[in-house]
Amino acid sequence: MSALITDAIARFSEQYPEVHLEVMFLKQDELIEAVRERKVDFALTFEMMEKDDLLTEQPVKTYHLCAIVSDQNPLALSQRHVYPQGHAEVYGTYIELTVLILVRA
Numbered sequence: 001m002s003a004l005i006t007d008a009i010a011r012f013s014e015q016y017p018e019v020h021l022e023v024m025f026l027k028q029d030e031l032i033e034a035v036r037e038r039k040v041d042f043a044l045t046f047e048m049m050e051k052d053d054l055l056t057e058q059p060v061k062t063y064h065l066c067a068i069v070s071d072q073n074p075l076a077l078s079q080r081h082v083y084p085q086g087h088a089e090v091y092g093t094y095i096e097l098t099v100l101i102l103v104r105a
């Protein structure tokens with residue numbers, strides 16, 4: 001996730017220099033506990049959580065990623081998508097990844 005948010009944090013910091021951001025990378029259960037205990041203001045995650053009356057989650061952005069593989073790879077054989085790349089055919093599969101913001105209700 002760090003590569004996906006680095007530019008956004010830099011732009012935010014330039015636009016709002018008076019706001020202090022501290023970024024921590026934690027496991028999913030640690031993120032949930034940190035928000036629940038108000039140790040952090042919010043958390044960004046890729047995983048939907050189980051229903052929790054203290055916390056709410058809101059989708060922020062969905063990314064469509066593609067794994068490019070050889071035509072013999074199991075991903076190419078199970079879900080065949082052919083992408084024309086010049087004169088060659090490239091095989092792969094799409095992955096949809098949604099970033100969620102998690103806050104205390």
